[in-house]
Every structure is written in C-alpha cells, then in structure tokens.
Amino acid sequence: MPPAPALDIRGLTVRYGDAVAVDDLSLTIPRGQTVALLGPNGAGKSTTVNAVLGLLNPTAGEVEVLGRKPQDAVRAGSVGAMLQHGGLPTEARVGEVIDLVRRSFDRAGQTTAWPLEDLVATAGIDGLLGRPVDALSGGQRQRVLLALALVGAPPLLLLDEPTSAMDVEGRRAFWTTMRGLAARGHTVVFATHHLDEADAVADRVVVVAGGRVVADGTTAEVKAGVGGRTISFTAGPERRLDDVPAVTAVTRQGSTVTLATADADTTLRALLADGGLPDLEVRGATLEDAVISLIAARRQTSIGAPR
Numbered sequence: 067m068p069p070a071p072a073l074d075i076r077g078l079t080v081r082y083g084d085a086v087a088v089d090d091l092s093l094t095i096p097r098g099q100t101v102a103l104l105g106p107n108g109a110g111k112s113t114t115v116n117a118v119l120g121l122l123n124p125t126a127g128e129v130e131v132l133g134r135k136p137q138d139a140v141r142a143g144s145v146g147a148m149l150q151h152g153g154l155p156t157e158a159r160v161g162e163v164i165d166l167v168r169r170s171f172d173r174a175g176q177t178t179a180w181p182l183e184d185l186v187a188t189a190g191i192d193g194l195l196g197r198p199v200d201a202l203s204g205g206q207r208q209r210v211l212l213a214l215a216l217v218g219a220p221p222l223l224l225l226d227e228p229t230s231a232m233d234v235e236g237r238r239a240f241w242t243t244m245r246g247l248a249a250r251g252h253t254v255v256f257a258t259h260h261l262d263e264a265d266a267v268a269d270r271v272v273v274v275a276g277g278r279v280v281a282d283g284t285t286a287e288v289k290a291g292v293g294g295r296t297i298s299f300t301a302g303p304e305r306r307l308d309d310v311p312a313v314t315a316v317t318r319q320g321s322t323v324t325l326a327t328a329d330a331d332t333t334l335r336a337l338l339a340d341g342g343l344p345d346l347e348v349r350g351a352t353l354e355d356a357v358i359s360l361i362a363a364r365r366q367t368s369i370g371a372p373r
C-alpha cells in the first residue's frame with residue numbers, strides 16, 4: 067500500500083458562531099511537496115493550519131496527518147509548526163529553551179532530537195544561544211521558533227507566515243534552509259503574503275478565499291489560469307489610449323504606459339497601427355496578478371451567495 071499522504075483534509079468546515087472561517091475545504095498533499103497557502107487576510111489559512119495541528123475541533127470534516135489523527139501525529143513528533151503567535155518562555159536563554167525541547171524529544175523515545183550543531187546551523191541561530199529570549203529581534207525570534215519546529219526532524223513542517231519579521235537576507239537564508247529540507251524529503255506547507263517567495267519556493271500553490279480553495283496547481287498553472295498579459299511601452303501624453311481593444315486597465319507613470327489586456331494580439335495590432343511602441347515589453351501574469359484576480363472573482367461570486 068502506498069504511504070498515507072502528508073496531509074489529507076476532507077470537507078473541513080470551521081465556524082465561529084455565525085461566521086464561517088473554513089468552508090468545506092478539501093486538500094491532499096503528498097509527502098515531499100512544498101506547498102504555499104495563499105489568500106487575503108481572513109481567508110482561513112491559519113484556521114486550516116490550526117485544524118491540521120489538532121488545535122481546534124472542526125465543525126465538520128476530517129483531517130488526517132501522515133495517516134493519523136492530528137493530535138496523534140503531533141504527539142508522535144511528526145509535525146513541526148511555526149505559528150503566527152508562537153510563544154517562547156520569557157526569562158530564559160535561547161539555548162535553555164532549545165535544550166529543554168530537545169530533551170523532551172529524547173525522553174519520548176519515539177523521535178531522536180536533531181543533532182544540536184546541525185540544528186543551530188540549519189535554523190541560522192548561531193550566536194543566539196546565550197541570548198535571553200526577551201532580547202531577540204522579531205526576525206531572530208522567528209529563527210528560534212524555526213529551530214524549535216525542527217527539533218524532532220519532523221517529516222511535516224507547517225509554517226504560518228514564517229518570514230513576516232525577517233529582513234531580506236534572513237528570508238533568503240530561511241528559504242535556502244527550506245529547500246534543503248524539501249530535498250531531504252520533508253513536506254513543507256507554509257502560509258504567506260509574500261507571493262514572490264511562494265513563486266520561488268513552492269512546488270504547488272493553493273489559493274484560499276472565503277474559506278475555500280479557489281485555485282490549486284503549480285505556480286505556472288495558476289498564472290496561466292489568469293490568461294491576461296501586461297504590455298508596457300513609452301509614450302507621450304498626446305497618445306490616446308482610451309479605446310484600444312481588449313484593454314482592461316491603463317496606468318501611466320511618467321512616460322511609461324502599462325496596459326493590462328485580455329487579448330495581447332488584438333491590443334498589439336491596434337497599438338502598432340496607431341504608431342510606434344518604443345521600449346515595448348510584454349509579460350504574462352505574475353503570481354500576484356493571478357492571486358488578485360482569483361480573489362476578486364471569488365468576491366464577485368460570493369456577493370449575495372448564501373454561506
């Protein structure tokens with residue numbers, strides 16, 4: 067029998083009173099994938115992560131983590147998590163906290179703690195072990211939380227906005243670490259608002275809006291789903307752009323004109339018939355364009371729809 071997927075979510079619904087945070091969401095993630103959960107504030111990403119960790123009781127649906135109930139998988143040390151509001155004990159030094167968690171893994175006997183030296187290097191916390199937890203910057207704190215998530219070398223890592231407080235260098239190092247873990251066979255599932263990171267790192271992106279999955283595929287597939295193109299060129303203020311066919315949006319920044327078009331061939335033919343196009347650039351949708359368009363479409367379909 068093939069091994070159970072890293073994550074199997076079937077019909078997950080989470081309600082808070084009348085509000086639906088997650089709405090009949092289903093998602094299967096095979097082992098070894100790196101998956102980005104994308105979506106606007108309040109889409110239901112953290113709630114889904116919390117359900118996967120067994121931190122809440124779903125209103126309906128089922129969640130299996132590596133073939134087990136979430137609580138059992140967490141107890142067995144199979145899941146490492148970095149949560150948005152992950153806490154660290156105050157009045158302790160980083161090394162003491164890491165030691166405490168490593169010893170608890172060794173005592174549990176089911177999982178051996180990750181060797182300290184490698185853990186410190188992997189999480190990039192060299193030089194922080196003697197620091198009081200209270201004296202860490204936001205980005206340093208996130209790296210310590212990563213180290214704690216990795217202590218048991220868990221096959222599944224769940225990261226909720228893991229780089230939100232990190233500087234550019236810290237982010238780059240973080241994702242290099244994640245790629246290394248993915249190459250070693252770990253499954254990495256992360257929620258983020260940094261679409262460039264998702265584009266660069268994820269094998270697969272899952273876009274959530276209104277508690278539902280609105281797109282699921284490789285970044286190339288999600289971008290292709292939007293279909294439109296962006297055309298930019300240089301033009302003076304005298305150039306008329308108000309009736310160019312297939313154009314859905316026009317912006318001017320200085321002498322640079324940027325047009326969004328639903329049909330690049332038609333738009334380009336009309337523009338060329340009307341004059342030259344110096345500094346012409348045509349590009350496909352970015353992941354950001356695609357996600358914005360998917361969220362807008364979801365908002366339109368949900369207006370007035372019963373929930």
Ligand SMILES: Nc1ncnc2c1ncn2[C@@H]1O[C@H](COP(=O)(O)OP(=O)(O)OP(=O)(O)O)[C@@H](O)[C@H]1O
Pocket residue numbers: 082085086087088105106107108109110111112113114
């Ligand atoms: N404990 C709670 N009580 C009531 N409502 C909640 C609770 N937790 C989340 N919600 C609501 O559920 C919805 C989904 O929230 P969730 O935190 O899962 O979104 P998110 O996609 O993670 O957003 P963000 O990107 O802002 O972190 C939101 O409308 C939120 O206000």
